[in-house]
Amino acid sequence: MADRILIVEDEPRMRDILRDYFHAHGVEADLAADGAAGLDRFRERDYDAVLLDVMMPGLDGYGVCRAIRRKSRVPILFLTALGGETHALEGYGLGADDYVTKPFSLAVLLARTTALIRRSRGTSDGTLICGEIRLDTGRMVCTVCNTAVKLSPREYDLLLCLLRNRGRVLSREQLLTRVWGWDFEGELRAVDVQIKNLRAALGPAGGQIKTVVKAGYKLEEA
Known part of the structure; x- marks a missing residue:
């Protein structure tokens, strides 16, 4: 992007x-x-x-x-x-x-x-950091509290988008466009499902993904 x-x-x-x-x-x-x-x-x-x-x-x-x-x-x-x-x-x-x-x-x-x-x-070497979440975009490796986390390709893309916009509220429509693409024909619920999956994958850091009522989601330090 x-x-x-x-x-x-x-x-x-x-x-x-x-x-x-x-x-x-x-x-x-x-x-x-x-x-x-x-x-x-x-x-x-x-x-x-x-x-x-x-x-x-x-x-x-x-x-x-x-x-x-x-x-x-x-x-x-x-x-x-x-x-x-x-x-x-x-x-x-x-x-x-x-x-x-x-x-x-x-x-x-x-x-x-x-x-x-x-x-x-984040850092100048291609590593994005927010709280306990660290994403090495060069190696496509995610760690939480220095422990490697396994993400699906969609979860990785979603986390990357949230990290690049940390602190900003992104609507479901924005996330759908940026992560799934303009030609995606599914429903907005796909975003909610993947957010739930991503939170689970991130374990103790999953709570850094905040739900903003009637607005969307954002990633915060804690």
Whole structure:
């Protein structure tokens, strides 16, 4: 599954350049032309990172960052023409994860963005960790409390999706699409059945998968 980012930038040419560059490197990018539109897009779907311009008319990047941080720990990287330590510290104080001053190298921006996404998911070596659950995606091995756990292919895919979105509520529809695929013709109950099976397979860590009434499921530290 490709990473997806949200780019909130009021300069049309810059938006298009960033979108095209990230697309060319396998990262999907949604665009918003101002802060209010950016928040609307953010509320519509889950993102792996948000790139925020600071100086925008109306709701600026700092305001968008504040609003996002009330609900999410998604990685946020500021794009700004404002230099100096004071502005950087203000961004970090609001919960930003990184800060890039214009003009910047697109290659460096891509590298820093993907590094933030990897860090938010776990370790940089492809291992995803949440509480007592550890998933080595390279070897496709899951351990709980340092003990290997046997998962079916569907359980593995479901756990991988939950780990990549840990802390986020995923609806049954979202899980069905991401794990089973768009062409799956079964019922939403398939998600509930596999969640039950996955919880059982994870043993003492099964309780980390929380049911959110009328919303879906999420994976938490404990």
